[in-house]
Amino acid sequence: MKKSNQFIGLPIISIMDGTEVGNVKSLVVNSAQGTVDFLTVEHEDWQISVRAVPFKKIVGVGEFAVTIEDRTSIFDLTEIPIANELVQKKISIAGAKMIDRKGQFIGEATEFFIDEENGSILGVAITTQNKEVVLASEQVITYGRDLLVVKEQAELKYLAKAEDLLKKDAEEEASEPETGFNAVKEMQFQRLAGRTVTKDIYTKSGSLLFANGTLLKKEDIQAAQEEGPSVLAELSMNVAG
CATH class of the missing domain: 2.30.30.240 (PRC-barrel domain)
Structure with a gap:
């Protein structure tokens, strides 16, 4: 989870080229879906056209950069009518x-x-x-x-x-009926597997569960699930990558 202002100004890095291809200028909100669908890109060479990265093209959002596969993930808004339409609506949320x-x-x-x-x-x-x-x-x-x-x-x-949003989400997932239990667990695996723990995580009894720097595997996530919603929420709030 990130604040909207934590995106602004972040360098956008092309993994393929290993180069910075711009900076995040603004977030484009889809008011109907309640989502951020695009990030507009600022670059000194693009003074006239407005370009954007679809959120689904983003590989990762870290503390210091947004990563994309390559430059083809950046589009001119004239190529994406829906993006241009959303930009024109100017939904900013903050200040409303x-x-x-x-x-x-x-x-x-x-x-x-x-x-x-x-x-x-x-x-x-x-x-x-x-x-x-x-x-x-x-x-x-x-x-x-x-x-x-x-x-x-x-x-x-x-x-x-704000952290209570994640805790609430984890608790609701944990209380899902049995018919949806496997789907919820799979979603948690997809969200956390392969990410790195950024602080020591402890069990409810106070024992160390994951040390800072642990690369999460499926069995690690299962262990967190078994500890309950509060530990899972704590883990979700302290991962990167």
């Missing part, structure tokens, strides 16, 4: 006023959080009259240019911090 569907003022969105694996918007940070909170994306009805509309009584669903 928030109301519920009854028209009651909620606060102002200050940031939003993205699943760097698929571009899904996980939640929104909100400044209300007396506190700062986080609201999960399923509580948002509409992402508008200047206004976000949320469900009634959304204030009952406030989370204290």
Whole structure:
């Protein structure tokens, strides 16, 4: 999970060439899907045309760079009508006023959080009259240019911090009915396998489960699943690659 502002300015690296091919200029939000579908690219040689990388073409989003396979992953917006249409809508989220569907003022969105694996918007940070909170994306009805509309009584669903979005996600996955259990486990394998742990992860009893730098394998993820949602959430928040 990353804040939207953590993308801005990141170098975009072509794995094939081993070169920097630009920087992330902005995020293009698909308001209908609640996703970030494209990253626009800034490059000193492209003064006239606007170019973008489809999120599905991104190999990885790290602390220091966004990686793509090669330069062919970058497109001119004239080649992608839907991207150009989304850019023109100028959905920024941060800075938008928030109301519920009854028209009651909620606060102002200050940031939003993205699943760097698929571009899904996980939640929104909100400044209300007396506190700062986080609201999960399923509580948002509409992402508008200047206004976000949320469900009634959304204030009952406030989370204290952004990390709770991942904890909530892991807990919901763990509580899925048995018929969907294998699919949930497979999704967790795909999300975590081959990634590197960035801090020591401990079991619920306090024993070391994974040391910082561990490259996760399927059996490692199974071990985390057996420890329960809280350990799995902690692992999910501390991986890279």
